[in-house]
Amino acid sequence: MRQVDIDTKMKFLHGLSNKTRIQILESIKEDEKTVSQIVQDINGNQSNISQHLSCLKGCGLVVGRQDGKYVYYRVRNQLVRDLLTMVDVVLEDVEKDVACCDSHVE
Amino acid sequence: MRQVDIDTKMKFLHGLSNKTRIQILESIKEDEKTVSQIVQDINGNQSNISQHLSCLKGCGLVVGRQDGKYVYYRVRNQLVRDLLTMVDVVLEDVEKDVACCDSHVE
DNA sequence: TCATCATATTAGCAATAACTAATATGTATG
DNA sequence: CATACATATTAGTTATTGCTAATATGATGA
Numbered sequence: 001m002r003q004v005d006i007d008t009k010m011k012f013l014h015g016l017s018n019k020t021r022i023q024i025l026e027s028i029k030e031d032e033k034t035v036s037q038i039v040q041d042i043n044g045n046q047s048n049i050s051q052h053l054s055c056l057k058g059c060g061l062v063v064g065r066q067d068g069k070y071v072y073y074r075v076r077n078q079l080v081r082d083l084l085t086m087v088d089v090v091l092e093d094v095e096k097d098v099a100c101c102d103s104h105v106e
Numbered sequence: 107m108r109q110v111d112i113d114t115k116m117k118f119l120h121g122l123s124n125k126t127r128i129q130i131l132e133s134i135k136e137d138e139k140t141v142s143q144i145v146q147d148i149n150g151n152q153s154n155i156s157q158h159l160s161c162l163k164g165c166g167l168v169v170g171r172q173d174g175k176y177v178y179y180r181v182r183n184q185l186v187r188d189l190l191t192m193v194d195v196v197l198e199d200v201e202k203d204v205a206c207c208d209s210h211v212e
Numbered sequence: 213t214c215a216t217c218a219t220a221t222t223a224g225c226a227a228t229a230a231c232t233a234a235t236a237t238g239t240a241t242g
Numbered sequence: 243c244a245t246a247c248a249t250a251t252t253a254g255t256t257a258t259t260g261c262t263a264a265t266a267t268g269a270t271g272a
Contacts, residue, residue, distance in 0.1 A: 017123030060200035069269045083196045090189045094166035175239045
């Protein structure tokens with residue numbers, strides 16, 4: 001396996017480290033949305049969401065396209081979608097594992 | 107797909123949001139190590155590494171076992187290992203994608 | 213071209229997180 | 243039971259991040 005540059009990797013993972021950003025990703029995981037739709041969707045602040053979208057774009061997690069006065073954002077591709085799904089799957093597994101097996105260690 | 111609690115998810119993802127923690131995970135991805143081995147391995151500070159290990163344990167990403175005066179840490183299980191691998195895979199794909207297709211958008 | 217609407221950017225403040233040094237806990241061994 | 247060593251915890255400081263409000267940019271259409 002090739003070695004991925006750690007700083008590039010951190011920049012990428014940084015995209016997943018904030019609640020609002022995760023909410024955005026969940027919101028647009030299946031279909032693209034305009035900024036204002038996202039703002040409504042997750043009940044956020046326009047400036048804030050815009051900044052987070054810019055961050056997510058910088059991380060490569062989402063892409064945007066302008067259509068008239070709207071900008072539509074979507075998750076970059078299926079692989080990124082798969083990664084998001086995998087996070088949920090692994091988390092669920094870990095939760096189960098912790099519940100049953102870590103009790104005596106705590 | 108079941109809806110994962112967002113705050114639980116954030117706690118989990120927080121484990122992946124720091125460079126030192128990622129270095130730790132990479133260091134113990136294949137085989138377990140003691141705290142001091144990890145400290146050496148990534149050239150870190152004992153207190154700092156210990157705190158990060160505690161964080162990673164809290165996130166469910168790693169587990170520790172005491173053996174005499176040593177504590178061995180390892181990545182929790184194969185699924186977590188797979189997730190770490192997947193991050194690298196997706197990142198690599200995104201990098202390639204950005205390099206070839208996002209230039210005119212930047 | 214002016215007014216309006218969608219989005220982006222900036223600046224300043226508030227909240228979190230990370231780091232270091234010092235100290236505490238706990239395990240082994242003479 | 244005293245000493246040494248491995249790890250954990252705490253406290254204080256610094257650095258990073260996120261938020262909000264205000265303003266700027268850029269597109270549309272009267």
